Amino acid sequence: MKYGLKTMTVWAATLCLLVLAGCQTPSPAMSAAVGKPPAAASASLAANPLPSWREGAAKGRIVEFVEEVTRPGSVAYVPEKDRLATFDMDGTIYCEKPYWLAMTVALDELKTVAEESPAQRRRSPYREAFLYDPAHAPGAEADFVLQYFLLVLETPFAGWTQQEYQSHVESFAASQSDARFGILYRDQFYRPMVELIELLLENRFQVYIVSGSDQALVRAVCERQLNLPPSHYIGSQNALNVRYGKAGVEFLRQGASVPPSNVGDGKPQNIHYHIGQAPVLAVGNTSDDIGMLTMATSNPAYPLTLGVVIDHDDGEREYAYQDARLLDEASRQGWLVVRMKEDFGEVFLGPKR
Numbered sequence: 001m002k003y004g005l006k007t008m009t010v011w012a013a014t015l016c017l018l019v020l021a022g023c024q025t026p027s028p029a030m031s032a033a034v035g036k037p038p039a040a041a042s043a044s045l046a047a048n049p050l051p052s053w054r055e056g057a058a059k060g061r062i063v064e065f066v067e068e069v070t071r072p073g074s075v076a077y078v079p080e081k082d083r084l085a086t087f088d089m090d091g092t093i094y095c096e097k098p099y100w101l102a103m104t105v106a107l108d109e110l111k112t113v114a115e116e117s118p119a120q121r122r123r124s125p126y127r128e129a130f131l132y133d134p135a136h137a138p139g140a141e142a143d144f145v146l147q148y149f150l151l152v153l154e155t156p157f158a159g160w161t162q163q164e165y166q167s168h169v170e171s172f173a174a175s176q177s178d179a180r181f182g183i184l185y186r187d188q189f190y191r192p193m194v195e196l197i198e199l200l201l202e203n204r205f206q207v208y209i210v211s212g213s214d215q216a217l218v219r220a221v222c223e224r225q226l227n228l229p230p231s232h233y234i235g236s237q238n239a240l241n242v243r244y245g246k247a248g249v250e251f252l253r254q255g256a257s258v259p260p261s262n263v264g265d266g267k268p269q270n271i272h273y274h275i276g277q278a279p280v281l282a283v284g285n286t287s288d289d290i291g292m293l294t295m296a297t298s299n300p301a302y303p304l305t306l307g308v309v310i311d312h313d314d315g316e317r318e319y320a321y322q323d324a325r326l327l328d329e330a331s332r333q334g335w336l337v338v339r340m341k342e343d344f345g346e347v348f349l350g351p352k353r
């Protein structure tokens with residue numbers, strides 16, 4: 001939550017009005033505004049919201065935020081039409097190690113094609129797909145991704161229709177498990193984050209997934225687990241050709257992305273293009289989310305907003321990697337840092353197979 005000069009002005013004006021109206025006691029929202037510790041879960045929310053979260057300051061602050069912005073009469077009340085929440089996907093609601101799912105699916109396809117055709121294996125980018133195997137060279141993924149990222153990601157599905165690609169991702173995620181945890185890719189969501197999205201939907205938030213991954217992949221992996229309409233998945237976009245046929249309109253992937261990529265400044269840009277208004281809650285896990293988080297917490301329309309940062313500090317149950325720039329910015333802007341080790345009672349949605 002961020003209390004800027006404008007916020008304080010709004011609250012000061014509201015307090016004056018309350019006093020003039022003969023109000024004796026500041027509302028709970030006013031108490032929250034002056035920095036009291038988070039209240040217990042509101043009676044208006046479910047008896048046990050966010051059951052996979054450990055009790056503590058992080059859960060308390062989230063529950064209190066939801067209660068305050070949804071309670072009619074609260075100075076922090078946000079009407080349903082403006083009650084927008086945006087979530088990053090990879091590393092925020094879904095495991096992104098050792099690779100993002102988009103990369104994992106692309107590598108698998110390149111290797112499949114290369115194994116069917118040894119001649120292909122000598123060509124780029126099929127050759128590159130064999131250069132890094134997370135099982136044998138843990139920790140080397142960053143260099144690999146930087147070097148071959150676009151080549152690997154864009155090439156294997158050029159010429160496919162969006163529906164073919166989406167179906168391919170769905171069947172891959174439903175049949176393949178990650179090597180370390182043995183969890184189906186379709187179930188590698190963080191259970192506490194799925195619960196948070198459900199809590200927001202129950203409280204009439206409009207939830208959007210705003211991901212750097214391909215938009216069709218985001219739809220393919222999220223639609224089964226999250227109860228959101230297709231228009232609420234905003235990802236990086238592949239350039240498409242259009243084909244009109246008996247099966248309706250088909251979209252053919254050109255194998256090149258359309259700017260702006262949905263990372264960094266691309267997130268607020270795409271939120272502006274696709275949604276047209278700022279969120280009041282944003283959640284992310286890397287410095288690529290700073291723009292989106294800032295867009296939410298500098299929302300000029302409402303005094304109470306919330307930025308949430310997921311800190312991967314649990315190398316045992318997940319992976320330990322931290323984004324120093326994001327954590328610095330979170331400290332500077334007053335964003336809530338959720339520490340996976342301390343705040344997540346459970347980590348993954350899916351069981352081991």
Ligand SMILES: [Mg+2]
Pocket residue numbers: 088089090091092284285286
């Ligand atoms: Mg992320």
